[in-house]
Amino acid sequence: MKTRKTILIVDNNSGLENLVREPLGEQFRNSDISPVVVRAKDGAEAAIKTENQKFDVVLIDTEVPRLMDGGFVYGLHTYKNTQDANLIVVTQRESHDLPDTLRSSVLLKKPVTTEDLIKAMMKCLNQSEASGASAPPSAAKYAVDVRVINAIIKATLNVFAQFGVQNISMGKAEAKSPHDALLGEISSVVEIKSQSYQGYLAISFDKACYLEVVSTMLMEEQTELNSENQDAVGEINNIIFGNAKSEITNFGVQLTVPKVLMGAGSVIACAAGSAGMSIPFSTTKGRFYLKVIAVPVAK
Known part of the structure; x- marks a missing residue:
């Protein structure tokens, strides 16, 4: 009986899929491996597909939409269905311009040939077969529910817009140590649990941004952080969580009561082997941050 190996190709125009599908099937026709190709047109669709299907290899074109500025590539080693996958990255960029999660991948510079792709694919598939698809030693065993994170981001932007906070822009998500101090001066932390995720979410504000947000919320000008507005x-x-409730309750998510952390340098205590991701936002007056921490989940 052949061993099924599933490949996710993140490619918005089917170019990579067309290059590899038939040649890959031919290469493994007489082997013990049966490759199955699944395509996602952008980073958002890739995140959805990884919710319900495990992948042995992920092939990424870094220029596809909603990929490099979203959370998908930054959590590849945290999603339960890609944390063991071998990664192949097709790019025009230099390795130092890529996120940390992609730098250890098999990197192929554009323009790429069918021969290059098939050679990389065969190497990755044979490696996963020989090793039992074990994760790299540095990869932590945890999982992030990307649907929850995306719902929280959307709710945050909606709520702040309702408060009247203007010109909010979202920066690039980056992998951050979960043990690093929070970047803001005042933060709110909740514990989140779902079937595929366990960890923490922190919303952290610098002073100027917090006073801007809380002034619009309380409809009274606030000029200092104090016990009355903290x-x-x-x-x-x-x-924010109430705004996102209609989406996240469908994912079986449980939340704790928010805990307020005052002062710069606040740290969230979390277990060894945890991982973090930070998403910066800016307004006309300051910055705030969403920090997501995933902790190891028992298998």
Whole structure:
């Protein structure tokens, strides 16, 4: 009986898929491996496909939409269905311009040939077969529910727009140590649990941004962080989760009551082997951050 090996190709115009599908099948026709190709047209669709299907190899074109500026590539080693996958990256970029999660991949510079792709594919598939698709030693055994993170991002932007906060822009998500201090001066932290995710979400504000948000929320100008307005950060968190509730409750998510952390340098205590991701935002007056921490989940 042949061993099924599933390949996710993230490619918006089917170019990579057309290059490899038939030649790959031919290469493994008389082997013990049966390759199955699945395509996603962008980073968002790739994240959805990885929710319900395990992949042995992920082939990425870094120029596809909603990929490099979203959370998908930054959590490849955290999603339960790609954390063991071998990665092949087709790019015009230099390795130092890629996220850390992609730098250890098999990198192929454009323009890429069928021969190059098939050679890389065969190497990755044969490696996963020989090793039992074990994860790299440095890869932590945890999983992030990307649907929850995306729902929280959308709710955050919606809520702040309702508060009247203007010109919010979202920066690039980056892998960050979960043990690093939070970047803001006032933060709100909740514990999140779902079937595929266990960890923490922190919303952290610098002083100028927090005073901007809380002033619009309380409809009264706030000029300093004090005991009278510090609890508003927890209420902001509650409003955001309430806004996202219609989506995240479908994912079996459980949340704790927000905990307020005052002062720069606050740290979230988490287990060894955890991983973190930070998403920066800016407004006209300051910056705020969403930090996601995933902790090891028992298998």
